[in-house]
Amino acid sequence: MSLPNDRKYTSSHEWVKVEGDLLAVGITDTAQDQLGDLVFVGDVNPGAVLAKGETAGVVESVKAASDIYAPVDGEIVAFNEALNDQPNLINEAAFDTWIFKIRPNAIADADGLLDADGYDAIVNAG
Known part of the structure; x- marks a missing residue:
């Protein structure tokens, strides 16, 4: 699958x-x-101020549960x-369905995340 190039990845x-x-x-x-x-998506708290890498929410499936992490420092503003x-x-549409929105302390912090090729390399490495 080709990754959308209009976003960054972690x-x-x-x-x-x-x-x-x-x-x-x-x-x-x-x-x-x-x-x-997926059977549950949540535990996202608008108003929470998180550091990059802190847990922002959770997704649960019939097989497993996984944390969702803040990609940058900032405040969760919407779920x-x-x-x-x-x-x-x-x-059904992972790239069309956002889970939360965050107001970053610095919008430029997003520039430091992976581009599509960088993320693809991580996925394909193993």
Whole structure:
């Protein structure tokens, strides 16, 4: 699968898309494929101030649970409420379904994340 080039990626399988002064964050198609059918997405707390790498929420499938991490330092400002009733939206369209939005302390921090080729290299390495 070709990765969208309009966003950045983390080695922990989040995608990050700049939307003005916010970053929309979701999980990659690789991540949702490894997890399987999602049954819960949540534990995201708007208003929480997180450091890069801190747990921002969780996704759970019939097979496993996995934390979702803040890609940059910032404040969580929104959770995709549609995922409360339809966590499978991520399985259907991982790159079209954001989980949370974060207001980064510095929007330029997103520039330090992986591009599509860098993320692809990590996934293919193993």
